[in-house]
Amino acid sequence: MHALRRLRPFAFPALLLGALEWYTRTLGASSDALAPPSAAARALAQAALAGGDAGLWGATAFTLLSAALGLLLGGVLGVLLGIVLGLSRRAAQMSFLSVEVLRPIPSVALIPLSMLVFGFGLRMELSVVAFATFWPMLVLSQAAARQVEPGLLEVARGLGLSPWARTTKVVLPAMVPRLFVALRLGVAIALVVAVTVEIAANPNGMGYAMMIAQQSLEPALMLAWLFWIGVAGYLINAAAMRLQHWVGRRMGVQP
Amino acid sequence: MRSWRALAESAAVLAALVALWWLASHLQWVSKVFLPTPESTLASLAEGLATGELKNFTLATVARMLEGWLLASLAGVLLGALIGSSAAARAWLQPTLEFVRPLPASAVLPLAISLFGLSGGMVLFVVAFGAMWPVLLATVHGLASVEPRLREVSMALQMPRTAFLWKVGLPSALPDILAGMRLSMTVSLIVAVVGEMIASQPGLGQAILLAARSFRASELFAGIALLGLIGFASNALLAAAEGKLLIWQKP
Numbered sequence: 241m242h243a244l245r246r247l248r249p250f251a252f253p254a255l256l257l258g259a260l261e262w263y264t265r266t267l268g269a270s271s272d273a274l275a276p277p278s279a280a281a282r283a284l285a286q287a288a289l290a291g292g293d294a295g296l297w298g299a300t301a302f303t304l305l306s307a308a309l310g311l312l313l314g315g316v317l318g319v320l321l322g323i324v325l326g327l328s329r330r331a332a333q334m335s336f337l338s339v340e341v342l343r344p345i346p347s348v349a350l351i352p353l354s355m356l357v358f359g360f361g362l363r364m365e366l367s368v369v370a371f372a373t374f375w376p377m378l379v380l381s382q383a384a385a386r387q388v389e390p391g392l393l394e395v396a397r398g399l400g401l402s403p404w405a406r407t408t409k410v411v412l413p414a415m416v417p418r419l420f421v422a423l424r425l426g427v428a429i430a431l432v433v434a435v436t437v438e439i440a441a442n443p444n445g446m447g448y449a450m451m452i453a454q455q456s457l458e459p460a461l462m463l464a465w466l467f468w469i470g471v472a473g474y475l476i477n478a479a480a481m482r483l484q485h486w487v488g489r490r491m492g493v494q495p
Numbered sequence: 496m497r498s499w500r501a502l503a504e505s506a507a508v509l510a511a512l513v514a515l516w517w518l519a520s521h522l523q524w525v526s527k528v529f530l531p532t533p534e535s536t537l538a539s540l541a542e543g544l545a546t547g548e549l550k551n552f553t554l555a556t557v558a559r560m561l562e563g564w565l566l567a568s569l570a571g572v573l574l575g576a577l578i579g580s581s582a583a584a585r586a587w588l589q590p591t592l593e594f595v596r597p598l599p600a601s602a603v604l605p606l607a608i609s610l611f612g613l614s615g616g617m618v619l620f621v622v623a624f625g626a627m628w629p630v631l632l633a634t635v636h637g638l639a640s641v642e643p644r645l646r647e648v649s650m651a652l653q654m655p656r657t658a659f660l661w662k663v664g665l666p667s668a669l670p671d672i673l674a675g676m677r678l679s680m681t682v683s684l685i686v687a688v689v690g691e692m693i694a695s696q697p698g699l700g701q702a703i704l705l706a707a708r709s710f711r712a713s714e715l716f717a718g719i720a721l722l723g724l725i726g727f728a729s730n731a732l733l734a735a736a737e738g739k740l741l742i743w744q745k746p
Contacts, residue, residue, distance in 0.1 A: 249590030273609035337505040338512055344726030346681070348688045348700075349719045352707030356715070357529045432599040439601045440689050441704075447602065454605035462605055473597035 275460035284464035287449075300472060303445035306362055307434035310369025311426050317370070318377030319419065323407060325378070326385025339378070347372035347433055351441050361444065365437045372433040373426045380425065384418035385411060420487040424480040431473050446472070531713035539713040540720060549702070553721050556687055556698040559615075560725070563622025564683040568676050571627045572665075575634025579668075580660055585639060592632060600625020600686045604693060618690030625686045626679040633675025637668025670744065673737045680729050688722065699725075 257277045264276040275283075287296040325332040350368050358364040388411055396410045438447025450465035513533055519525050520532040531539075543549025578584045578592075604621050611617035641664055649659045665672070691700030703718035 248587060252588055252591045253594075273606075333501040334504045334508045336501075337509045340727070341509060341723070344730055345719060345723035346685050346688060346726055348685050348692075349703060349722040351692070352703045352715055353529070353719065356707045356710070356712070428597055431597070432601075435599040436601040436685070436689055439599075439604055440692050447599075450602065450605050454609050457609075459609060462609065466602055466606060469602050470594065470598045473599070474594050477597045 271459070272457050273459055275463055277463070279460035280463040280467065283458070283460040284468060287461065287464060296468065299444070299446045299449045300468070302362070303431075303434050303438065303447065304472075304476075306365040306437075306445065307369055307427075307430040309362070310366035310434065311373050311430040313366065314370035314373035314430075315377045315423070315426055318374045319381040319422075322378045322381030323385045323411060323415075326382040326388075327407075327411065332382065343375045348436060348440065351437055355441055360442055365434060365442050365444070368437050369430050369433045373430050376429060377422050377426055380422035381415065381419060384415040384422070387418070388414045417488045417491045420484045424477075424484045427480040428473075428477055431476060435469060527712070528710055529712060531716055535713040536716040536720065539711075540717040543714065543717055549717065549721065552697060552699050552702045552718075553725070555696075556684075556691065556700065556722075557725060559619060559622060559687040559691070559696075559698060560680070560683045560729070563619055563687060564626055564676075564680050566619075566623035567626035567679050567683065568630050570623065571630025571675070571679070572634050572672060574627075575631040575672075576638065576660055576665065578631075579635040579638030580656055580664060585635065589635065592628075592635070596628060596632060600628075600682060601689050604690065608694070613694040615694075615696050618687065618694050618696050621690055622683050622686045626683040629675040629678040629682060630672065631675075633671040633678075634668060637671030638664050640671075641667050670741055673733075673740065677730070677733045677737070680733060681726070684722070684726055684729065 260274065261276045261278060264271065264274050264279075268274055284296070290296070291298070325335060347368055350371055354364040354367045358367065392410050392414060393406070396406045401409065434445065435447040438445040439451055442448060446465060446469050450462055450469065453459075453461035453465055516530075517533050520527065520530045540549070578588050600621065603624055607617050607621045607624075611620060638660075645663050645667065646659075649663050654662070687698065688700035690696065691698035692704045695701055699718050699722055703715050703722075706712075706714040706718060
């Protein structure tokens with residue numbers, strides 16, 4: 241009974257895959273749009289064995305690298321500005337309108353602009369990811385800095401710490417658990433935006449590989465990429481979630 | 496309430512940013528190819544709205560976003576209520592839902608293209624599909640966390656399942672559902688723009704891509720500004736609606 245229970249999460253996907261396998265082998269055997277999951281698995285294995293930038297590992301590495309670099313850039317800028325706005329009420333009020341005007345711009349609207357400025361490639365993709373992750377990181381770290389225990393700030397002021405020492409020695413450590421919550425959200429956004437940029441414009445990475453498989457009428461390979469993008473996203477999000485909980489426990493946050 | 500002085504100060508900061516943009520474009524700190532002047536952006540905006548071209552693109556994008564969002568909200572609440580009202584369905588299906596959740600909505604575009612071709616209907620399908628997840632998961636979550644005592648009361652009253660959903664389940668899941676719908680509006684706008692870019696459907700997404708390809712930076716900026724405006728307006732409207740709809744929940 242216990243062993244069966246552990247298998248329960250896989251029942252519905254198995255049913256779907258079985259239905260797709262049956263359909264693509266019988267009624268939809270001549271389809272250009274769908275392929276049997278078994279063929280997709282073969283295509284995935286072939287892509288994993290193929291080397292180079294367009295292979296499974298090369299394309300995955302490109303997407304993850306641009307997402308990570310973009311998140312790093314957007315995250316560092318967002319956290320820095322977030323700390324300033326979180327600690328100073330006046331700064332937060334002064335930047336209120338500018339933030340509200342710029343924040344609602346959908347990140348994908350910047351794809352054509354970044355294409356114009358950087359051409360295709362890594363820099364273009366990471367700049368869009370940086371813009372997309374900057375705002376949530378700003379908002380969350382602003383809230384985190386505002387919630388730093390006021391007593392800690394008073395002690396720091398009483399000790400005569402400089403603003404810099406106050407930030408690095410008191411505010412940042414107190415913010416760490418919340419920063420990792422923000423990081424987990426940032427990771428999810430960065431991955432989604434990176435793949436979206438590749439599908440819309442940038443001829444690199446997993447999104448583009450999937451787009452090319454569709455255009456060259458290779459439904460098995462296309463489904464393989466869709467599955468792989470899902471797996472990669474799931475694993476990375478799960479890892480970010482574990483990291484957040486681990487840091488939270490280490491820093492003594494009650495879950 | 497923010498004081499007038501604080502508002503004036505933050506307007507001054509915004510004006511300073513625009514002034515910086517003006518300086519950067521006029522003194523050619525950044526090439527004119529990338530950064531048009533604020534005046535030329537405004538001129539492109541006014542001209543595009545006056546001739547109706549930009550206005551039609553904006554309306555097309557807004558219509559696509561709203562249609563997709565409405566379909567997504569409807570399907571999300573319906574499916575979410577079906578799955579969320581039964582503990583067994585939750586146990587069997589939730590892991591699959593959690594697996595699909597981080598999947599980028601745009602990753603479904605290639606599949607939808609090969610199924611439906613490069614049409615407006617295809618884009619609408621992907622917008623609705625991508626925007627459905629936040630609502631669906633929020634509905635499931637909201638129904639799973641209904642106050643246990645309310646559940647017991649409705650069991651004691653022998654309410655049928657539909658009556659329970661309608662009178663207890665959905666109202667108490669409403670804050671979650673509305674938060675999900677707000678997120679799904681953002682997703683709708685993003686997927687609508689990406690879909691217009693890829694499938695060359697009329698709309699702001701296609702307009703800004705064409706403007707960038709032909710190096711018409713002022714038109715590109717005008718399109719980006721309109722997309723920002725759409726994002727701002729839709730979010731503000733939903734936040735206001737949320738406040739009105741949840742007024743009975745405030746203590």
